[in-house]
C-alpha cells in the first residue's frame with residue numbers, strides 16, 4: 520500500500536476536544552449549555568446504534584442531550600407537534616430527527632418543520648438553499664466532515680478536479696457544493712455516468728453510493744485523495760466501503776479506511792453544528 524491512511528477517528532477526537540473547550544467557554548462566559556434533542560421513531564436497529572453514538576458524543580463534549588423515542592405508530596401530526604415543542608424550547612439548540620422515518624410519515628415535511636436555526640443535521644431546505652447560494656448555512660454533517668478531513672491532510676481543493684460519485688441530498692449534492700465553494704472543478708456522478716472515465720480524472724474523489732466496492736482501484740488517478748463515505752455490511756458481518764480499498768490504496772496518495780474514516784466525522788460535525796447553533800442563540 521502506498522497511500523497514507525486518513526485517520527477519521529483521530530481527527531474526530533480532535534474536533535470533539537475543540538468543541539469541549541468551546542462549550543466550557545460558553546458556559547463560563549455566557550451561562551449557556553448547548554442542548555441537542557434527538558428524535559428516534561420506532562425500533563430501527565441501525566438508528567438505535569447511531570442515536571446512542573450521538574448521545575454519547577453530546578454528553579462527552581458537555582452538552583445537555585435528550586432522546587425522544589416515540590413508538591412507530593406515532594402520527595404525522597403528533598410528530599410535528601413534538602418538533603414544534605422542541606423548536607420553542609430555549610434549552611434546545613439543535614434538533615435531529617433520525618432517518619429513516621416509518622413509511623406513513625412524510626420525512627420531508629418533518630425536516631422542513633424543524634426551525635432552520637436548530638437544524639443540527641443541515642438538511643432543512645433553507646440551509647440546503649443557503650449552501651447553494653454561498654451564504655452562511657448549517658452544513659450537512661457528512662460532507663462537512665469530509666471537508667475537514669481534506670483540510671487535515673493539507674489537501675486544498677482550489678484548482679483541483681473533484682469528482683463526487685453519488686448525488687443524494689445528504690451527501691453527494693452538498694459535498695459537490697462545498698468543494699465548488701473551495702474552488703475545485705467539480706463533477707457529480709450517478710447511475711448514468713461513465714464512472715471509470717470520470718473517476719480517472721479525479722484529484723479528489725468522494726464516493727457515496729452505498730454499493731460495496733463499486734469504484735475499482737484501477738480507475739483511480741495515481742496520487743488522488745480518496746474519500747470513501749460508503750458503509751456497507753457484507754454477509755459475513757464485515758463493513759466495507761464503496762471503494763475497492765486495497766487496490767485503491769496502491770494508487771492514491773491519501774485514503775480513508777472503512778470503518779474509521781468518514782463515519783466518526785459525521786457525529787463530530789453534528790456536535791459542531793449544535794455548538795454553533797448555541798453560540799448564535801446566545802447572541
Ligand code: NAP
Pocket residue numbers: 661684685686687688689690691708709710711712714727728729730733748749750751781782783785
Ligand atoms: P443514496 O441516497 O442511496 O444515494 C446513492 C447515490 O449513489 C445516488 O445518487 C445514486 O445514483 C448513486 N448510485 C447508486 N448506485 C450507483 C451506481 N451503480 N453507479 C453510479 N452511481 C450510483 O445514498 P447516501 O445516503 O448518499 O449514502 C451513500 C453511502 O454513504 C451509503 O453507503 C451510506 O451508508 C453511506 N453514508 C455514510 C455516512 C457516514 O457517516 N459515513 C453518512 C451518510 C451516508 P442515482 O441518483 O442515479 O440513483
